[in-house]
Amino acid sequence: MDTRAAAAAVDHRPLSERAALNKEALKQSFLDNLFHTQGKFPALASKSDYYLALAYAVRERLLQRWISTAAEYMQKGARTVSYLSAEFLMGPHLGNNLINLGIYDEAKQAMTELGLNFDELLAQEEEPGLGNGGLGRLAACFIDSMATLEIPSLGYGIRYEFGIFHQSIVDGWQVEKTDKWLRYGNPWELQRPEWAVQVKLGGYTEHRSEEDGTLTVRWIPSRLVSGVPYDTPILGYRNNTANTLRLWSAQAPESFDFEVFNRGDYYGAVMQKMSSENLSKVLYPNDEHEGGKELRLEQQYFFVSCSLQDMIRIMQGQRLPLEHFHEKFAVQLNDTHPAIAVAELMRLLVDEHKMPWNRAWQVTCKTFAYTNHTLMPEALERWPLPLFKKVLPRHLEIIFEINARFLDEVRRRYPGDSARVARLSLIDESGPRYVRMAHLACVGSHAINGVAELHTELLKSDVLRDFYELWPNKFSNKTNGVTPRRWMVLANPRLTRLVSDSIGEDWIKHLDQLQKLEPLAESADFRSHWREIKRANKRALAEVIARRCNVAVDPDSMFDVQVKRIHEYKRQHLAALHIIALYLQLKAQPNLELAPRTFIFGGKAAPGYRMAKLMIKLITGIGDVVNRDPMVRDRLKVVFLPNFSVTNGQRIYPAADLSEQISTAGKEASGTGNMKFQMNGALTIGTMDGANIEIREVVGADNFFLFGLTTPQVYALQAQGYRPHDWYEQDPQLREVIDMIRDGYFSRGDASLFRPLVDSLLWHDPYFLFADFRSYVECQQRVGETWVDTERWTRMSILNSARSGKFSSDRSIRDYTKDIWHAPSVPVELLTEHHVRA
Numbered sequence: 130m131d132t133r134a135a136a137a138a139v140d141h142r143p144l145s146e147r148a149a150l151n152k153e154a155l156k157q158s159f160l161d162n163l164f165h166t167q168g169k170f171p172a173l174a175s176k177s178d179y180y181l182a183l184a185y186a187v188r189e190r191l192l193q194r195w196i197s198t199a200a201e202y203m204q205k206g207a208r209t210v211s212y213l214s215a216e217f218l219m220g221p222h223l224g225n226n227l228i229n230l231g232i233y234d235e236a237k238q239a240m241t242e243l244g245l246n247f248d249e250l251l252a253q254e255e256e257p258g259l260g261n262g263g264l265g266r267l268a269a270c271f272i273d274s275m276a277t278l279e280i281p282s283l284g285y286g287i288r289y290e291f292g293i294f295h296q297s298i299v300d301g302w303q304v305e306k307t308d309k310w311l312r313y314g315n316p317w318e319l320q321r322p323e324w325a326v327q328v329k330l331g332g333y334t335e336h337r338s339e340e341d342g343t344l345t346v347r348w349i350p351s352r353l354v355s356g357v358p359y360d361t362p363i364l365g366y367r368n369n370t371a372n373t374l375r376l377w378s379a380q381a382p383e384s385f386d387f388e389v390f391n392r393g394d395y396y397g398a399v400m401q402k403m404s405s406e407n408l409s410k411v412l413y414p415n416d417e418h419e420g421g422k423e424l425r426l427e428q429q430y431f432f433v434s435c436s437l438q439d440m441i442r443i444m445q446g447q448r449l450p451l452e453h454f455h456e457k458f459a460v461q462l463n464d465t466h467p468a469i470a471v472a473e474l475m476r477l478l479v480d481e482h483k484m485p486w487n488r489a490w491q492v493t494c495k496t497f498a499y500t501n502h503t504l505m506p507e508a509l510e511r512w513p514l515p516l517f518k519k520v521l522p523r524h525l526e527i528i529f530e531i532n533a534r535f536l537d538e539v540r541r542r543y544p545g546d547s548a549r550v551a552r553l554s555l556i557d558e559s560g561p562r563y564v565r566m567a568h569l570a571c572v573g574s575h576a577i578n579g580v581a582e583l584h585t586e587l588l589k590s591d592v593l594r595d596f597y598e599l600w601p602n603k604f605s606n607k608t609n610g611v612t613p614r615r616w617m618v619l620a621n622p623r624l625t626r627l628v629s630d631s632i633g634e635d636w637i638k639h640l641d642q643l644q645k646l647e648p649l650a651e652s653a654d655f656r657s658h659w660r661e662i663k664r665a666n667k668r669a670l671a672e673v674i675a676r677r678c679n680v681a682v683d684p685d686s687m688f689d690v691q692v693k694r695i696h697e698y699k700r701q702h703l704a705a706l707h708i709i710a711l712y713l714q715l716k717a718q719p720n721l722e723l724a725p726r727t728f729i730f731g732g733k734a735a736p737g738y739r740m741a742k743l744m745i746k747l748i749t750g751i752g753d754v755v756n757r758d759p760m761v762r763d764r765l766k767v768v769f770l771p772n773f774s775v776t777n778g779q780r781i782y783p784a785a786d787l788s789e790q791i792s793t794a795g796k797e798a799s800g801t802g803n804m805k806f807q808m809n810g811a812l813t814i815g816t817m818d819g820a821n822i823e824i825r826e827v828v829g830a831d832n833f834f835l836f837g838l839t840t841p842q843v844y845a846l847q848a849q850g851y852r853p854h855d856w857y858e859q860d861p862q863l864r865e866v867i868d869m870i871r872d873g874y875f876s877r878g879d880a881s882l883f884r885p886l887v888d889s890l891l892w893h894d895p896y897f898l899f900a901d902f903r904s905y906v907e908c909q910q911r912v913g914e915t916w917v918d919t920e921r922w923t924r925m926s927i928l929n930s931a932r933s934g935k936f937s938s939d940r941s942i943r944d945y946t947k948d949i950w951h952a953p954s955v956p957v958e959l960l961t962e963h964h965v966r967a
């Protein structure tokens with residue numbers, strides 16, 4: 130059937146009725162869906178039913194764009210970006226889709242007129258938490274920006290049945306609960322069983338020379354898993370583009386089961402089905418990696434193989450020969466989690482599609498580009514050879530072949546330099562053997578990038594130095610960004626209104642336009658509006674805190690916020706040391722003039738990361754003491770807001786006065802929370818790390834609170850032999866703080882509880898808290914002095930926001946397309962409009 134004819138047929142009630150973007154039509158389809166989809170009437174309907182009815186009403190309005198987009202791309206044979214990521218931390222869809230469709234206010238009106246509380250309906254959505262933190266959220270911001278910039282793109286990942294765990298705090302400790310996000314159904318996805326693919330795992334290989342002299346390899350797997358795609362539309366901001374997020378769910382393949390079943394092994398068949406479905410069951414909750422888990426390697430291979438097979442299907446559907454794979458698709462590897470794609474594409478091209486090795490290798494290298502997201506050595510993925518061989522025997526052979534050819538090239542370039550050969554090898558042979566996934570990604574990609582300027586420089590000079598010397602032109606920097614649609618328009622409607630009333634709405638698509646706010650920083654009237662908005666956002670957050678933490682916080686106090694995964698390198702415990710120092714100061718001088726501060730923490734600890742869990746306990750322990758001490762007289766409050774998530778982030782960033790970005794210099798690849806805070810007018814206290822450096826560069830040194838060692842200083846201190854205990858002995862205030870923790874002041878007298886933390890700091894301090902303590906405390910003193918000058922603080926806040934244009938993910942995506950992807954925009958014509966005009 131002809132696409133346009135079919136669209137015309139379903140269009141008989143075009144924009145005006147079924148999918149019209151106005152209030153009355155929304156009401157109508159909301160009610161239709163309540164009855165016909167949910168099967169409920171108002172007396173029986175739950176809030177979730179109402180949410181779903183509205184979600185389906187909105188979905189009907191997406192589908193027209195989705196179909197039009199697919200048709201447009203197909204007709205144009207458009208070059209497509211495939212973003213491969215083990216994580217997509219999307220956050221709730223409903224509000225964002227309403228914003229991008231431009232019908233947020235209409236929907237709110239419609240629900241209100243039906244007597245429903247719109248915000249309550251939005252809050253019903255269980256957020257798809259299919260990621261751990263920055264890396265997964267970056268993927269979400271990037272697909273938003275690609276849709277907004279009308280770049281044909283597919284996000285490929287895993288449809289985890291359980292996303293990142295739900296965190297609650299019990300007796301000051303983190304407690305994890307499984308995230309049953311699919312419990313009430315997911316209105317945003319469409320299952321596409323007709324595009325399911327088969328994935329092989331395990332087994333062995335057979336090598337045969339054919340009669341014509343060619344060598345063929347057969348992989349005889351021990352297991353088969355079927356990958357079923359679930360598609361979610363990703364809308365651009367107020368355009369006609371709806372790209373696709375395609376997530377793979379693992380299912381037992383019918384035929385495979387059936388064979389076992391026929392042999393009479395019913396339980397064996399059921400077990401096999403369950404073990405297949407385990408593949409996409411749960412997201413590994415470790416940020417920055419904890420290695421060696423077989424299931425994790427299987428997950429990575431599963432989604433990568435599904436995605437590459439899907440791209441081949443798309444090419445075949447458009448009758449494109451596979452020699453042109455790299456012309457049709459630009460495939461971005463989001464860290465090394467999908468790096469097995471390099472070997473898998475080779476296998477598909479060479480083994481399954483009979484392409485000569487050299488040709489296939491050219492295609493492969495032109496297809497992939499690799500983004501590195503960390504400098505932490507323990508986070509660089511390596512798989513033990515025996516494990517790798519067990520799961521992916523054919524891929525190990527292919528990796529050996531890639532490696533042999535690559536190392537030949539290295540030897541030609543550097544004759545006699547065997548140390549360099551060993552350093553560059555895809556196989557680590559210094560002890561037990563490992564496959565080095567970052568090396569596979571580097572060798573199989575034509576472009577390699579870091580995520581902030583400092584990070585890229587450190588990749589070139591340190592972590593990937595040998596690769597940089599070999600191929601300097603492959604390297605470039607792509608500083609991260611975040612989408613202003615979710616992180617300003619949706620999260621901060623008050624600020625959005627003020628900004629749009631002042632400079633128009635262009636900034637939402639062209640964030641550099643926020644510069645136009647700069648002169649308004651000098652208007653007392655504008656500053657007072659700016660403050661009112663911050664104050665309203667803080668009141669709203671204070672209500673959340675009262676509900677979740679049972680602590681009353683004052684919206685007029687400074688909200689000093691650190692939200693991110695809990696990690697030693699991110700140094701939440703450095704902030705804790707400062708709070709204790711302030712507390713001691715108040716105890717020593719009860720009448721000290723101290724502007725009231727509320728310290729707000731949030732973030733999840735990997736369930737197996739004991740030190741991180743202890744850091745949470747320390748923060749809550751400090752809160753228990755400080756919040757109740759009458760001598761403090763409410764000048765300090767410390768809260769740990771449980772379950773930091775996209776949803777909670779949307780409430781927190783707009784309410785922050787001070788953004789804590791205090792990682793050890795050289796450890797945080799970029800950071801992205803730092804950008805969300807800046808956009809929403811928080812000032813940053815931070816180290817010379819990651820994107821902090823670039824934030825400081827754009828806002829100006831006067832509008833940024835800088836402290837701490839620089840990366841070269843950290844390296845130098847490390848080299849000369851860092852002895853944290855000496856720093857402890859030489860700083861009386863630091864000593865008092867540490868002693869207090871050690872002696873059980875924040876653990877009800879239990880002097881053993883925080884021992885591992887205290888001892889680690891005293892004797893190792895791998896992240897240089899003691900070396901940065903004095904500088905941090907003094908910097909916080911300057912923060913306090915600035916805060917009391919309200920007008921000055923507001924000016925700085927406005928300038929921070931006004932100068933945040935660089936950190937839109939639209940800019941990041943423009944950089945990627947210009948230097949790496951070369952994928953032109955393809956504006957979409959709505960099929961219905963075409964029909965209506967015809």
Ligand code: GPV
Nearest residue numbers: 262263264417502503798799800801
């Ligand atoms: I590798 N990041 C993450 O969230 N998880 C990971 O497994 C790895 C990196 C983060 C970095 O820590 C941040 O600095 C960075 O901003 C973010 O990735 C996005 O690039």
